[in-house]
Amino acid sequence: MGMRWRKLIGTVAMLLFIITYALFAMALAEGRITEAPKLIQTLAYIVLGLIWIVPLMPLVRWMAKPDKS
Template identity: 85%
Template structure:
């Protein structure tokens, strides 16, 4: 699979994941977090804002993987 195709697939997967995760994070943030102390709210919002990066790292690495040279290329 060429890098161009991997980037296209990865971009679509990333957009779907981020939209889904944003809805999940908003639902969590509207729950009990609003009743928590300010420090707990701050930590929760920071974690919710950054945790989506963890599952995206393997996808980004896969997208950036260089193409394998063809057998006719030297």
């Protein structure tokens, strides 16, 4: 598979994942986190804001892999 196709497929997969994750994070933040102390809320928002990167790193590596020549 060429790099152009990998980038197209990866971009669509990323968009779908981020939309799904954003909905999950919003539901979680509105439900449980609002009852927690301010320090826990802050830490939770930081973690929720950054954790989406971890599952997407293998996809980014796959997208950036050079073509076989």
